[in-house]
Amino acid sequence: MTSSRATLIQVAQRAGVSLASTSRALHGTGASPAMVERVRAAATELGYSPDAIGRSLRLKKTFQVAFAVADIGNPVYVEMMTAIHEVLAPHGYRVVVMTTGDTTTSTAELVRSLSSGFVDAMILSPLRTDDALVEEIRQATVPVVVIGRSLADRGIDSVSTDSAGGIGEAVQHLLGLGRRRLTFLNGPLDTTPGEARQRGFDAATRTKGFTGERADAVVAADFTVAAGLAATRALLDAADGDARPDAIVAANDLLAIGAVRAVRERGLAVPQDVAVTGMDDTEIGRVFQPSLTSVSLGSTERGRAAAQLVVDLVDGDAQPGRHLAVGPRLVVRESTDPAAGDGVSAGTPDDGTGGGHR
Amino acid sequence: MTSSRATLIQVAQRAGVSLASTSRALHGTGASPAMVERVRAAATELGYSPDAIGRSLRLKKTFQVAFAVADIGNPVYVEMMTAIHEVLAPHGYRVVVMTTGDTTTSTAELVRSLSSGFVDAMILSPLRTDDALVEEIRQATVPVVVIGRSLADRGIDSVSTDSAGGIGEAVQHLLGLGRRRLTFLNGPLDTTPGEARQRGFDAATRTKGFTGERADAVVAADFTVAAGLAATRALLDAADGDARPDAIVAANDLLAIGAVRAVRERGLAVPQDVAVTGMDDTEIGRVFQPSLTSVSLGSTERGRAAAQLVVDLVDGDAQPGRHLAVGPRLVVRESTDPAAGDGVSAGTPDDGTGGGHR
């Protein structure tokens, strides 16, 4: 407990040289070899390690970056966080996790708290944005990179994906498989993803290129398995025979799992009778039986890109206002194509459990 | 970008009073109402917000706590992190995520880095521990709370669970259901959990109270679905008829899922022909069909407990060396009991996707 509380001053005294020289010697710039040797010796003797706070105060740099989301347990955000950490750690930056709360107000408050200067930058993935929040971000005393919609026009660095386009990809995939009666299983429409994905489905099915017979949409109470199950049950109750969909496009993997369950309850087969697609490409969808065809929104890529923007902004001399888009990517598995891999043979690096300790 | 860069000195000048009085007025101690009013006004006028670094330097307190594990994407650790964050945030502490690397050496190195004083404490869940690491933790300049095995005898705060006992609970549960031929599906034995869980299985089956006919163990290559699938296939290939197990105790949920798949491949039913239990009680096991009976090791509780220990240690005046044990808890679901809930009706607060945005 007593070790390593040595300060630079003590090292200087021990080495019998000035504070300035000591700093230079350890920092490796403009000191004679003899001096370096001498100071190094004193430093190791005392078990010296530089104080991060003193250093930060002088340098006006904390070597910390905040990552703020509403729910840090959400697998999508966990993926982002992991990617962010992987990019930032080699650059010497620590990652501080924070929560935004549910509202734009609480998010704006969090952004305002940046003015106390405990981080060099923030990566923010807000649930939704409004003008007040955007303005707060612009006024922030440290760079903020937003994962969500593009804010390039407001001079804010941002990374986005195209979930609407992703739904379109799922629709095209199903049409390509010969499916003709599509139902979109969405979550609440008053959410940002719910709204965007609905837009994507409408765009894909109300175009001239739409070769199907029908395209309906139902809304589940929430983005959960239970809600997906209930909504799909109702859907199947209401329609049978030719009215029954032969494909369900779900707005995320959990809804898709609920849909699969409901379909099977009716004695129907997935994908033979009803094909199902999900979105987010989560571990849970990969492991499920049948493994889920899902639209990956590239959470890892988005996290990585955001972190890279931060590095440029903080280390280098980049100007804010850049925007990066990560394209959606359809991953075909059993829930639409029985012949597709089941995701098990492919090595899943994460074993999903504390039991994975080596 | 120009806002909130005001310093306390500027506030003092603006208010026309001394620096000392300004600090007191804002901090609310020993200042006259008039002074408080005056300083407050100046502060809001300038949009002042106190600098965290200057504050930390003076107070010798960072208001940050590190959480370090090998793999921050691992759901078990994510659960811990979430719980830790929930406990610490209300106390005004930020959470810094760090990775230990795979070896005890790299972990010890991380602990040593604490001497630069960027956090007030660390919560560490090491893959494994050795004497050098324990010694490093003892020497650390800030309190370290270990999640893993008890280190009370070394004067280090720790939180542990009893995975061995948890396996015992699974065994008892299966015996209670009338199962007689048990097979333990473990991961690599040279891992800490692998070793402990094997010990638990042996203890539960080699005792006088063991009412079964046989108890075997197989070892999968890894704690993954694929490894569980392969190992269980081999197991079923080798034995049939009466030799076939009527219950499989898996060392974690992913292995259990692999086992379920292999059993079904053979045209056997879960749980009727073969009952399966997992461990860790992950979301993935709850959602899987059949939903998995699993032994929860209370990751949330352990995280919460560790965070509470940190708060006591840093805020209060507790002495290190305490130890808390979180008991394992068996959650019965469909993979052993067809009548058990499938985990879907029970509200899962986390929707597992970015699509859950409100």
Place this chain on the structure above:
DNA sequence: CCTCGGTCTGGAAACGTTTCCAGATTTCCG
């Protein structure tokens, strides 16, 4: 031999905050 340039060193300031200490002013009570 003088001067110039380069290399190296030490003093001191600065980053922004909190708090000790002493002095000044007010309040209270005898």
Place this chain on the structure above:
DNA sequence: CGGAAATCTGGAAACGTTTCCAGACCGAGG
């Protein structure tokens, strides 16, 4: 009304680091 006590204020130091600045020293070239 005098003195003690209580209340309030300002100066200054301290936390630990980096870096500007000036000065010292040395060697080389004129």
